[in-house]
Every structure is written in C-alpha cells, then in structure tokens.
Amino acid sequence: MNELTDLTELRDLFADKPHPTADRLAPARTALLAEARTQRRLRARAAGLRRLMLAGGLVAAMTGGVIAVQTFNASAPASAAEVLRLAAEAATETPWPEPRDDQYLHYERIAESRAEKGISNVGGPRHVTGEVWASVDGSRPDLWWHKPSKSNPRGPEYKELLTRCPERGARRPAYADLREWPTDQEQLRRKLAEHGNEVVPNKDTVTRTWNGVVNILGSPVPPKQQAAIFKIAATLPGIETEELKDATGKSGIAVTRVDNRGPGGAISRESLIFDKTSYVLLGGQELVPGQGRELWSITRPQITDVLPAWSTSVKRRGCL
Known part of the structure; x- marks a missing residue:
C-alpha cells in the first residue's frame, strides 16, 4: 500500500467538502465502533472467539488540527x-x-534473533525452541528442554533444571504468585511499574509500566490478571498497531510502543503480537537499531502432575 498516494487521493476526493470537526466526527466513530462491538458479540455466540471488525468504512479523528484516517478491514x-x-x-x-x-504448566516458548538492515544481534542470528515445565507455585525446579531449531537441526540441544533464586533480581513471578496479583487498575499499575523498574531501572513511569507488562506476559498469566494487564496497556501513550510475524512465522496484529531507549537514544520498537481473529497473545518482538530484531512466541499451557521420567537424569544448572 502506498500511503502517500492513498492520502493524496483522499484529499482530492474531499477537497470541496466542509472541513471535518470533532463534533461531526465523534458520532460517526462512536456508531461505527458500537456496531462493530455488536457484531463481535453476535459472532462470539455463534463461533466462539471469531471476531471480525466491519470491512470498509473510515474513521477520522481530529487531533490538534490534523486528521488521522484509518481503514477498517477484517484484521484491523x-x-x-x-x-x-x-x-x-x-x-x-x-x-x-x-x-x-x-x-x-507445560508449554512451548520459541525465541529468535534476526539481523536488521545487515546488523546482527550480539552472538549472531539464532533460533531456540524451548519446551518448559514450570512449577505452578515455584517450590520445585522448572524443567527446560532446549531443542535444535528447524533452521538448524544440528544445533545444540540441552536440558536443565532451574531453581528460583531471589538473588537473581528481576524475574517473572511464579504462576501462583501472579494469581494473587490485584486486578484493581491502580494497584496493578503500581505493581507492573515496580516490576518494570527491576527489568530496566530509572525509566519514566510509562516506560516502567510497559516493561512490566511485556516481561510478565512472557510466561503464562492467569486470565483475570492477563485481562487486567491488557486494559492497563491500552491506556499507555505511544502505542500503535502494525502487522508483524511472531517467532513461528505466523502473521498477527501487533501493538507496538515506540521508545528512545536504544543505544544513544535510538528509537526502539517493542511489540505484543496477537492472533488476527481471536486476539489471543501469540508473542512479541523488540526492534532496536544497531542491535537487530528479537522475536518470541509462547503456546497456551497444559497441566501435568509430574515431570517426564527422563528428567531424573537432568542435573540442576542454575537459577531462573
């Protein structure tokens, strides 16, 4: 899509029409979104989570005298x-x-790094498929099975038992701990900002909160807390949508926050990627100029009572 051509054609089309105002645009936008939400509810009853936004249609918003136009389609x-x-x-x-x-909790986590404009990440491009057995309350070691990737079937493979060590500083809480996190927006916002400050200290409140959101969502999160986290992320400034592929190659709709925390103040883009139809979280991406592109994906967990039998031969290798 050529955005400049599209905007030029749109300008010429409406050149002789009255200049839009917030008062004129607000009712149309409200009606369109209300109809879209109604359609989603009807489809949800008929086909689970298959939500489709209205195709066609335009939404214009007046902000400081500039008209922002976005086209609606089935995935936007x-x-x-x-x-x-x-x-x-x-x-x-x-x-x-x-x-x-x-x-x-038994799930799969895939991580991949790619070169960006010819610049590779530290250590070069890599692709890791990890199968994880995470202790729900954190009282027992987690089991990680790092497998060779499809792109490098002869790559390294190893298994390790990891305990939770408080001295490691910032780390994701155990699932049972997350289950006790508040869903009240203000309380949870403070909790996320505190955790985000452990991940990357001395940042502004919005950045700390976003860092907390992305870090916590990197492992399974109880549904109520996950929903509350998404609602908080929706209120943060500087977020936008784009289409991205996750670490498995699946295309999704991404929510990206732009920040200047790259080297020397370079603009970085950190994203959460969602399924285009169900809006279930697929994974995420971080893009920092000069440092390449990092992608990750996570599957929905299954429950198991015990670790696989072969885990008894695996030695403990360190801390989470």
Missing part, C-alpha cells in the same frame, strides 16, 4: 487500545487450565 481494529481491549476479552473467554499449586 480501530486502534491499538481497541486491540488490547479485545485481547482482554479473549483472555477471560478462552478456555484456560486451573492448575493446583503442586502441578506444572
């Missing part, structure tokens, strides 16, 4: 905030296991 909700609100709905409507504290 109105805004980044709307994507996150849909993700919050999906978090509570999608079937999710209810594990006991003495069980494990």
Whole structure:
C-alpha cells in the first residue's frame, strides 16, 4: 500500500467538502465502533472467539488540527487500545487450565534473533525452541528442554533444571504468585511499574509500566490478571498497531510502543503480537537499531502432575 498516494487521493476526493470537526466526527466513530462491538458479540455466540471488525468504512479523528484516517478491514481494529481491549476479552473467554499449586504448566516458548538492515544481534542470528515445565507455585525446579531449531537441526540441544533464586533480581513471578496479583487498575499499575523498574531501572513511569507488562506476559498469566494487564496497556501513550510475524512465522496484529531507549537514544520498537481473529497473545518482538530484531512466541499451557521420567537424569544448572 502506498500511503502517500492513498492520502493524496483522499484529499482530492474531499477537497470541496466542509472541513471535518470533532463534533461531526465523534458520532460517526462512536456508531461505527458500537456496531462493530455488536457484531463481535453476535459472532462470539455463534463461533466462539471469531471476531471480525466491519470491512470498509473510515474513521477520522481530529487531533490538534490534523486528521488521522484509518481503514477498517477484517484484521484491523480501530486502534491499538481497541486491540488490547479485545485481547482482554479473549483472555477471560478462552478456555484456560486451573492448575493446583503442586502441578506444572507445560508449554512451548520459541525465541529468535534476526539481523536488521545487515546488523546482527550480539552472538549472531539464532533460533531456540524451548519446551518448559514450570512449577505452578515455584517450590520445585522448572524443567527446560532446549531443542535444535528447524533452521538448524544440528544445533545444540540441552536440558536443565532451574531453581528460583531471589538473588537473581528481576524475574517473572511464579504462576501462583501472579494469581494473587490485584486486578484493581491502580494497584496493578503500581505493581507492573515496580516490576518494570527491576527489568530496566530509572525509566519514566510509562516506560516502567510497559516493561512490566511485556516481561510478565512472557510466561503464562492467569486470565483475570492477563485481562487486567491488557486494559492497563491500552491506556499507555505511544502505542500503535502494525502487522508483524511472531517467532513461528505466523502473521498477527501487533501493538507496538515506540521508545528512545536504544543505544544513544535510538528509537526502539517493542511489540505484543496477537492472533488476527481471536486476539489471543501469540508473542512479541523488540526492534532496536544497531542491535537487530528479537522475536518470541509462547503456546497456551497444559497441566501435568509430574515431570517426564527422563528428567531424573537432568542435573540442576542454575537459577531462573
């Protein structure tokens, strides 16, 4: 799509029409979004989580005298905030296991680094597929199985048992701990900002909160807390939508926050990637000029009572 050509044609088309104002545009936008939400509810009853936004249609918003125009189609909700609100709905409507504290969450996590404009990440391009058995309450070691990637089937493979060590500083809380996190927006916002400050200290409140959101969502999160986290992320400034592929190559709709925390103040883009139809979280991406592109994906967890039998031969290798 040529955005400059599209905007020029749109300008010429409406050159002789009255200049739009916020008062003129607000009712149309409200009506369109209301109809879209109604359609989603009807489709949800008929086909689970298959939400489709209205095709066609235009939404214009007056901000400081500039008209922002966005085209609606089956995979493009109105805004980044709307994507996150849909993700919050999906978090509570999608079937999710209810594990006991003495069980494990079994899921797959894929991480990949790629060169960006000829510049590779430190250590070069890599692709890691990890199978994880995470202790629900963190009282027992987690089991990680790092497998060779499809792109490098002869790559390294190893298995390790990892305990939770407080001295490691910033780390994701155990699932049972997250289950106790508040869903009240103000309390949870403070919690996320505190955690985000552990991840990258001495940043502004919005950046700390966003860092907390992305870090916590890198592992399974209970549905109520996940939905509440998405709602908080929807209120943060500087977020936008784009189409990205996750670490598995699946194309999704991304919510990206732009920040100047790259080397020397370079602009970085950190994203959460969602399924275009169900709005279930697929993974994320971080793009920093001069440092390449990092992608990750996570599958929905299953519950198991015990680790696989071969884990008894695996030695403990360190801390989470």
